[in-house]
Amino acid sequence: MNYYQMWVSFYTIVRKDIVRIFRIWPQTFLPSIITSILYFLVFGKVLGGRIGEIGGHPYITFVVPGLVMLAVVTNSFSNVATTFFQAKFFARNIDEILVSPTPAWVIIAGYVAGGMVRGITIGLLVIVVSAFFSPLPFTHPLIILLFLILSSLLFSLAGLVNGIYAKSFDGITIVPTFVLTPLVYLGGVFYSAQALPPLWQKLTFADPIFYLINGFRAGFMGFSDISLSLSIGVLAVLIAILVGINWYFIRTGLGLRQ
Amino acid sequence: MQNALSIHKLKKTYGNGVEALKGVSLEVPEGDFFALLGPNGAGKTTIIGVVTGLVNKTEGTVSVFGHDIEKEPETARAQIGVVPQEINFNPFEKCIDVVVNQGGYYGIPRKTAIPYAEQLLKDLGIFDKRDMTGWTLSGGMKRRLLIARALIHQPRFLILDEPTAGVDVELRRGMWDYLKTLTEKGVTILLTTHYLEEAEQLCKHVAIINKGEIAASGTMEEVLALHDGATPKDGYRGGRLEEVFLKLTRE
Numbered sequence: 001m002n003y004y005q006m007w008v009s010f011y012t013i014v015r016k017d018i019v020r021i022f023r024i025w026p027q028t029f030l031p032s033i034i035t036s037i038l039y040f041l042v043f044g045k046v047l048g049g050r051i052g053e054i055g056g057h058p059y060i061t062f063v064v065p066g067l068v069m070l071a072v073v074t075n076s077f078s079n080v081a082t083t084f085f086q087a088k089f090f091a092r093n094i095d096e097i098l099v100s101p102t103p104a105w106v107i108i109a110g111y112v113a114g115g116m117v118r119g120i121t122i123g124l125l126v127i128v129v130s131a132f133f134s135p136l137p138f139t140h141p142l143i144i145l146l147f148l149i150l151s152s153l154l155f156s157l158a159g160l161v162n163g164i165y166a167k168s169f170d171g172i173t174i175v176p177t178f179v180l181t182p183l184v185y186l187g188g189v190f191y192s193a194q195a196l197p198p199l200w201q202k203l204t205f206a207d208p209i210f211y212l213i214n215g216f217r218a219g220f221m222g223f224s225d226i227s228l229s230l231s232i233g234v235l236a237v238l239i240a241i242l243v244g245i246n247w248y249f250i251r252t253g254l255g256l257r258q
Numbered sequence: 259m260q261n262a263l264s265i266h267k268l269k270k271t272y273g274n275g276v277e278a279l280k281g282v283s284l285e286v287p288e289g290d291f292f293a294l295l296g297p298n299g300a301g302k303t304t305i306i307g308v309v310t311g312l313v314n315k316t317e318g319t320v321s322v323f324g325h326d327i328e329k330e331p332e333t334a335r336a337q338i339g340v341v342p343q344e345i346n347f348n349p350f351e352k353c354i355d356v357v358v359n360q361g362g363y364y365g366i367p368r369k370t371a372i373p374y375a376e377q378l379l380k381d382l383g384i385f386d387k388r389d390m391t392g393w394t395l396s397g398g399m400k401r402r403l404l405i406a407r408a409l410i411h412q413p414r415f416l417i418l419d420e421p422t423a424g425v426d427v428e429l430r431r432g433m434w435d436y437l438k439t440l441t442e443k444g445v446t447i448l449l450t451t452h453y454l455e456e457a458e459q460l461c462k463h464v465a466i467i468n469k470g471e472i473a474a475s476g477t478m479e480e481v482l483a484l485h486d487g488a489t490p491k492d493g494y495r496g497g498r499l500e501e502v503f504l505k506l507t508r509e
Contacts, residue, residue, distance in 0.1 A: 001332055005365020012362025016355075092346040096407070099310045099340050100363035101332035258272060258313045 001101050009102040013110025014117070017083060021118050028079070029122060032071040036126045039067050040133040043190065054192055055223050060134040064127075065217040066189030069151055071126045073209065076119030076152040077159040077180060080111050081172045084163030088256065098257070104250040108160065108243065115156030116149070123148050136220055143219035143228065150235045151212045155180075157242035164249045164256060183209045193225040208238055260324055262288045262337075262415045262446035263309065268318035270304050270470075278304040280470040281318070286448055286463070288323070288414075291441045293457040293478075294450045295499075296467035297507050302450045303343055305467075306419050310340045322415060336364065339413030341404045343420045343450075349393035353384065356392055357406050364411035371410060378406040381436065398425045402433070415446045422453060434460060458482070458499040466506050473506040 001009070021028045044060030051059040087094040097107055130136060138144065166172045187209030193201050204210050205226075215231035218224035224231070249255055263286040270279040278301045286292045296302050307313030309320055311331060320327045325334040347356045354375055361371030379385040382402040387395060395403060401421055408416060418437070422430045434456060441447055451457050457464065458478065465475035474481050484505070485498045 001336070001365050008365045008367050009363050012359050012368075015362075016351075016359055087348070091348050092344065093348045095312055095342065095346050096360055097363050098312055099335060099338070100360070101336040101365075102363050103332060253311075253314050257311070258307065 001103065005101075006103065006106050009100070010106050010110045010113070013097070013102075013107065014113045017079075017111070017114030018117055020083075021079070021114070021121075028075070028118060029125060032075055032122045033125055033129055036067055036071060036129055039063070040130060044133050055221060057137070057221055058134065061136065061221065062192075062217070063190060064130045064134060064136060065220050066187075066213050068123050068126045068130070069147075069187075069209065069213050069216050070184050070189055072119040072123040072148060072151050073155045073184060073212070074176065074180060075122045076115040076155040077162070078172075078176055079118040080115035080156045080159030081163040081166070081175070082159075083114065084111055084160055085166050085169070085172045088163070089166075089169070094256065098253075104247055107250055108157075108246045111160050111163075112153065112156040115159055116152040119152030119156065120148055123152070137222070138220060139222040140219045144216065145219075146232075147212060147216040147219055150232070150239070151216070154208070154212070154235055154239050154242065157239060157246060160246050161242060161249070164246070164254075167255075183207050188213050188225070208234065211235055259288050261285045261321075262290065262323060263448065264319075264321045264324075265305070265309075266319045268305070268308060268320060269316045270301075270308060270313065271316045278470050279308075279316075279318075282467065282470070282472055284465055284472065284475065286415075286446060288446055289441065289444055290463050291438075291447045291461045292449065293461035293464040294448060294467065295454065295457060295464060295503060296450075296473075300467045300507070301470045302467060303419055306340065306342075306417055306448075306450070310338055310417065311335055336411070337414045339408035339411065339416045341401075341408045341416070341418045341421045343423065345392075345400050345404065347392050347400075347403065347407065350391055352389050352391055353379065353395070353403055354388040356403060357410050360407045361410040366411060374412075375406065375410055378409055379403075382406050383432070398429045401425055402429075405433070405436075409440075413445070415448070416440065417448045419450050420452065421449070422451060422456075430456070454500040454503055455497040458497055464499070466503055468507045474502070 040060065043063050048059035054062040162172055162175050186204065187207045188204060193204045193210065196204060211231040211234045214224040214226050215228055218228055265282055265284040268279050268282040271277045282305060294302050304313055308315045309327065311327065322334040322337050327334045357375040357378060358368055358371045361375065376385065379388055382405060384399050384402050387399060392400065392403065405421065422433055437447060438460065449461065461478055464478050464481045466473045474484060481502060482498050484502045
């Protein structure tokens with residue numbers, strides 16, 4: 001395949017997924033928006049007033065970046081994991097791509113791009129919704145955009161690993177429930193790591209979502225628990241590792257070919 | 259003339275220890291209509307899986323038009339169109355999209371793929387279903403959709419794994435006629451089927467596989483010559499190929 005043909009193949013995978021995502025928007029977009037509104041109401045309006053300010057900002061403003069990340073991370077992950085697993089397990093239409101000359105990295109890029117489109121779109125929608133509850137300081141818009149892209153990329157890649165390796169439907173529901181959700185909640189969505197005892201602070205540093213949320217929060221509010229370069233560095237390493245794992249899986253057929 | 263497919267000492271042992279292929283060697287000449295026959299579980303679908311990249315081989319070499327499937331997987335796959343035994347398209351996609359998207363995976367842009375996909379659907383008699391989703395089609399229509407999908411990139415080598423399973427007689431004849439026109443255009447066809455009389459009529463070369471080993475292979479005449487001339491005194495009698503097949507696979 002030449003580069004143009006690879007582009008066509010990539011475009012085909014992405015287009016197919018985007019058409020699906022927008023066709024079933026009540027399933028793909030609506031739940032995250034409703035959940036976010038509930039979070040804004042409870043943590044922003046009901047509890048937020050009692051908590052006070054963090055870093056000179058109202059609690060709801062502090063929470064918004066974390067809630068946007070929550071939506072981006074879970075949607076990017078589940079979009080790719082579910083789409084790939086269904087294509088592999090139910091209709092077995094993943095064979096359409098596997099028998100074609102599309103290289104492994106184009107397959108990875110295509111599926112991941114689909115997850116990113118969904119994750120970023122939902123992230124933007126949640127930001128728009130949050131504006132009704134709290135004025136957001138867009139201190140560094142480019143950093144916001146960068147972390148939106150990094151977070152959706154990282155968790156789309158993680159979703160693909162899950163989708164490829166899962167051997168049953170339970171395999172793609174266990175990870176979001178027992179791994180992803182705790183990581184998100186313990187990654188500093190609702191609190192600053194500085195408020196934790198030293199041991200818990202160290203554990204929080206082992207959570208990749210902590211780096212995402214802090215980078216994203218720095219984009220909005222201009223402050224963070226850790227340096228931006230550390231956040232970007234950690235995320236870049238994790239992305240590189242997940243790209244390698246996905247490439248190995250698809251190239252060797254582990255979890256895909258008999 | 260080069261071979262469309264060359265298989266040399268191909269072995270496949272699955273993870274559960276089942277030895278599906280025990281050193282199969284096979285050559286399919288370019289332009290041939292080749293029948294790969296065997297009872298259920300003989301290893302036909304495993305061979306097809308290895309050739310198309312869906313099954314990892316344990317040992318041996320496989321090349322498609324001289325391109326080794328391990329060293330040049332993408333070039334080898336670009337030559338092949340495959341109609342699988344099981345229906346494996348997304349049932350919620352429109353028929354036209356099933357075919358056009360497959361073209362996309364081979365690098366064919368939509369504006370080029372759409373008119374050719376429409377032509378294929380017309381040729382196979384399902385053009386009026388183009389905007390219907392796959393799950394609404396009958397069994398025979400689904401089979402024809404799989405053929406259209408396999409042909410969208412105009413492969414030189416078409417592999418059909420029991421393409422007429424569950425298809426009625428009239429439709430089956432129509433499909434055979436269509437496949438014959440493809441071989442006349444130079445497309446090499448490898449076919450697995452349980453309809454041995456049809457294989458006997460259509461195919462130039464044949465290989466019979468049993469328990470992961472080739473029991474006989476050659477031109478149709480050479481394989482039919484293995485028939486000992488004896489006819490069963492009672493019960494159902496099949497065609498000559500059927501008798502050879504039973505003789506080889508029962509032993």
